[in-house]
Amino acid sequence: MSRQPRSWLFVPADSEKKIAKALESEADALIFDLEDSVALPNKALGRDLLRNLPSRSGGPQWWVRINPLRTEDHRLDLELLGSADIHGLVLPKAESGADITELAHRSGSIPIHAIVTETAASLFGLLSYRDVKDSPLAAMSWGAEDLSAALGAASNKDGEGRYTAPYTLARTLTLAGAAAAGVQPVDGVFADFRDEAGLIDEALDAARDGFTGKLAIHPAQVGPINAAFSPTPDQVANARAIVAAFAADPSAGVLSVHGRMVDKPHLIQAQRTLARAGE
Ligand code: COA
Numbered sequence: 412m413s414r415q416p417r418s419w420l421f422v423p424a425d426s427e428k429k430i431a432k433a434l435e436s437e438a439d440a441l442i443f444d445l446e447d448s449v450a451l452p453n454k455a456l457g458r459d460l461l462r463n464l465p466s467r468s469g470g471p472q473w474w475v476r477i478n479p480l481r482t483e484d485h486r487l488d489l490e491l492l493g494s495a496d497i498h499g500l501v502l503p504k505a506e507s508g509a510d511i512t513e514l515a516h517r518s519g520s521i522p523i524h525a526i527v528t529e530t531a532a533s534l535f536g537l538l539s540y541r542d543v544k545d546s547p548l549a550a551m552s553w554g555a556e557d558l559s560a561a562l563g564a565a566s567n568k569d570g571e572g573r574y575t576a577p578y579t580l581a582r583t584l585t586l587a588g589a590a591a592a593g594v595q596p597v598d599g600v601f602a603d604f605r606d607e608a609g610l611i612d613e614a615l616d617a618a619r620d621g622f623t624g625k626l627a628i629h630p631a632q633v634g635p636i637n638a639a640f641s642p643t644p645d646q647v648a649n650a651r652a653i654v655a656a657f658a659a660d661p662s663a664g665v666l667s668v669h670g671r672m673v674d675k676p677h678l679i680q681a682q683r684t685l686a687r688a689g690e
């Protein structure tokens with residue numbers, strides 16, 4: 412699949428059962444996790460299971476979340492490169508573009524998805540991803556759980572279940588930082604995996620704002636996420652009409668389509684919608 416993944420499903424790498432289940436899921440990308448969901452004594456088992464994954468035949472992209480830079484496990488995780496059919500690496504606790512440069516120095520041109528809001532310092536580095544030379548960065552996502560621990564928060568949500576200011580700031584800076592860097596913005600995890608209505612609301616909010624995918628932690632979240640990040644038939648029809656109108660009148664700067672003014676930003680959005688729809 413060459414389109415940007417809509418659903419990115421985390422799978423603890425030390426669980427054979429969850430790996431088997433994930434391989435059957437409709438996720439666009441799987442993230443085999445060697446970091447926070449795997450206890451220290453199980454990390455070696457996780458690496459062994461990843462080394463022995465069955466050979467691929469289509470299906471979701473395979474990504475591996477390695478441990479943070481400058482840890483012993485990070486070094487051991489990188490030894491997996493070349494031994495499994497890994498599409499890309501997910502780097503947790505990333506703080507700036509310099510971290511991407513440092514990882515790429517060791518991992519070469521393999522794509523990197525960085526989780527960019529997990530430490531206090533990370534919030535000050537979000538523009539720096541734009542300036543990495545020959546960058547293999549492909550996606551940036553944000554996370555509220557590690558950030559609340561780093562900030563010492565009692566909770567990251569208010570009484571009505573809405574993220575409080577530090578987390579909406581992190582979310583917005585991730586979106587803008589990813590757009591500035593020209594990489595995919597990916598919305599964070601919705602932890603309450605039994606609350607499908609809540610997940611759908613959050614995913615649709617993210618899609619409206621410009622995110623093009625979302626992290627998932629449970630196979631049941633994949634379908635709703637794929638749906639939320641797929642353009643609707645109405646959106647596709649409208650985008651086709653805008654692209655067709657400009658194609659028919661290449662010298663026009665501004666046009667009217669279905670009684671609405673459209674100019675360059677609308678054309679860019681329409682082209683993006685069609686690309687997301689696979690056209
Ligand atoms: N990937 C693959 N399979 C998963 C899965 C996942 N992320 N989460 C659950 N499953 C499987 C379960 O093993 C279970 O399989 P079974 O029917 O064969 O028994 C089935 O889906 C239903 O799971 P359920 O009973 O609803 O949930 P659970 O209590 O087993 O697991 C979690 C709940 C949160 C522990 C689990 O979803 C999980 O491990 N998520 C990923 C956590 C993670 O990677 N975090 C790091 C990023 S924040």
Ligand code: MG
Binds near residue numbers: 503556557
């Ligand atoms: Mg974490």
